[in-house]
Amino acid sequence: MKNWKFKGIYLKKGWVSPAYISTDESGKIIAISNESPAVLDEVVNGYAIASITNAHSHAFQYGMVGLTENIPKGQGGDNFWSWRDRMYRIADQITPEQTEAIATMLYAEMTRVGYGHVVEFHYLRNDQSGKYYDNPNEMSDRLISAAKKAGIKITLVPVYYRCSGFGKGPSYAQRRFQFSSTEDYFKHIESLKSQYKDDTGVDIGLGLHSMRAASSEEIKEIIAYNKELPCHLHISEQMQEVNACVEHFGARPVEWLTNETEVGSNCHLVHSTHITESEMSAIIKANANVVVCPTTEGNLGDGFFPIAEYINNGGRWCIGSDSHITLNPFEEVRLLDYGQRMAKQQRNVFLNAKAGDSAALAFEAVIDNGRMAAGKQTQDYFEVGSDLDAVIVDANSPLMGRASDEGRLATIIYGLDIGAINGQISSGKWVVKSGHHTNKEEILNAFSKALCDIH
Ligand SMILES: [Zn+2]
Incomplete structure (x- = not known):
């Protein structure tokens, strides 16, 4: 004692x-x-x-911080998609040893700035040729080992990724991310769950890279697989993706997801940047959570999540550092808040003109929903x-x-x-x-x- x-x-x-x-x-x-x-x-x-939960992380991207704040000759402009090409070039190179070294440093830095739990949205899982490693849990084990060395608690979310775009098959560029079937994916989840079942610092969640990374049937299957586990997916981050979704599914991403699947309180929608009023209502009605990653969303030119309206309607949210361009939980909250203050020319927009305390409101959302995003719940x-x-x-x-x-x-x-x-x-x-x-x-x-x- x-x-x-x-x-x-x-x-x-x-x-x-x-x-x-x-x-x-x-x-x-x-x-x-x-x-x-x-x-x-x-x-x-x-x-x-x-301690704060960092509800969205891609550990390997910490190794490329500072390398893309420029436009290479001949590239023309720069946007999310050209950044993604450069990110893929980094992802192509990274070995399991490097993954562990980068993740350990990143997680140690997270603990230094206030994060005590990380939700690792993990899709860099195959070897450089696109084959499963001899130990199919190799990369997952490396990330968990990194968290232990760094002293941070981890919810590892292996991510299902199979298609290179809406209605498309697998692609060479994404060979390191892909599963061949949901059956394989669920096998991986079950094997990790049993391997780490007695480990109090480790939880396992479900993940789907995005609506463009799986077929409609696969999306439904993953969302319905196990309601006891947190289930994370990227959604509505970029307008190009929203438009492609409308073309393919005949509906916007959140619209389709909330209409066609069993989205519920265990679902954590990462970004949700571009949503209509009715999509916002549908997220709130489903009691799903939105993981906002303001510094990454700012860095990638995604757009502003409509946080004030969302809070006003009772929406749940928390934060993640995503690409780790910034590691500072308070800065995530400030950017989210100040973006809307500037746009609205108002102060304390989280409070929507009601009496209260912005910091108390934000802290409660970040802690409570962050814990749920990690698969935990406390009062x-x-x-x-x-x-x-x-x-x-x-x-x-x-x-x-x-x-x-x-x-x-x-x-x-x-x-x-x-x-x-x-x-x-x-x-x-x-x-x-x-x-x-x-x-x-x-x-x-x-x-x-x-x-x-x-x-
Ligand atoms: Zn992400």
């Missing part, structure tokens, strides 16, 4: 300051109080908030019986010096630079302490080696 003291912890009812948490040997919370126990084992000079941010997973905000950061609880969460979400986030505790153990990942040097060495070989 261990007794912790924090300057404060943030619960749904607000701040408890100071706060005392006791944990058992496995790092589970056994008591939360505002009264000190007789013995204190660790006094933390910081405020604890719940409060910290609860007796749950793992102590916490992000620590440095109490010495200038703006954290305010004595009152008022505005503290909004200061963290809207005001602080990432340097003020200086700790991560996972299942009662320090993963990041005083701003440093406990295993950084070793992870960085392997990452630098992997990066040298990627062009």
Whole structure:
């Protein structure tokens, strides 16, 4: 047993300051109080908030950050599709060893900036010739191993990918992503589930790359396969994709999905950028969740998700860092919010002119729906019986010096630079302490080696 003291912890009812948490040997919370126990084992000079779930990640893309902010000679302009060509060139090269080294570094960095759980949307699974590896779980095992080394919890979402476009078959460019059938895909899911069933830091989810990556029957089959598992898919990210869907299915992507499949609360629609009012209503009616990835959506020129209207109608949402062009959960929230503030020339647009607190609203959505996206569900941010997973905000950061609880969460979400986030505790153990990942040097060495070989 261990007794912790924090300057404060943030619960749904607000701040408890100071706060005392006791944990058992496995790092589970056994008591939360505002009264000190007789013995204190660790006094933390910081405020604890719940660890954030990064609900959408493609780990290998971290290896190409910074390489596509230019237009090569002869390319003309640049958009999502030309970026995708360059991303495929990187995906073609990456070995299992590099995948593990890149993912370990990425996940370690995630813990440093406040993420305690990652949902890895994993489609780079075949060898360079497009064949399954001898161990069909090779790439999945590498990603899970990376998460363990980095000290982040993972929900691995193997992604079904078979077609190169609406009504098309497989293609050479996507050979490393493809499954040959849903039967093969479900076999893969079941094998991972049984391999990791006793591992508390690992969950397995279902994934479908996009509407263009599977036939209508396959889409229905995957959505219906197992309602107990979270099911993720990219949708309505680009207008070209929306138009192709209308041409092929006679309906827009969300329209078709909500009409034709059993989409429900376990479904997590990544992006959903281009939706009509009736599609928005259909997502909300199905109680599905939208995973918004604002910094990637901005970087790729996708468009703005209509967050204010969506919240006003009761929509569920959370965030992901997707391509990892930016790793900062608070910046994801700010960009999502500020894009709409600028477009509407209004402030606090999350609140739709109702009284409330933007930071509290955003935090609740990001934590609660993020946990569901990872296949988890809890009531409060910290609860007796749950793992102590916490992000620590440095109490010495200038703006954290305010004595009152008022505005503290909004200061963290809207005001602080990432340097003020200086700790991560996972299942009662320090993963990041005083701003440093406990295993950084070793992870960085392997990452630098992997990066040298990627062009
Ligand atoms: Zn994505």
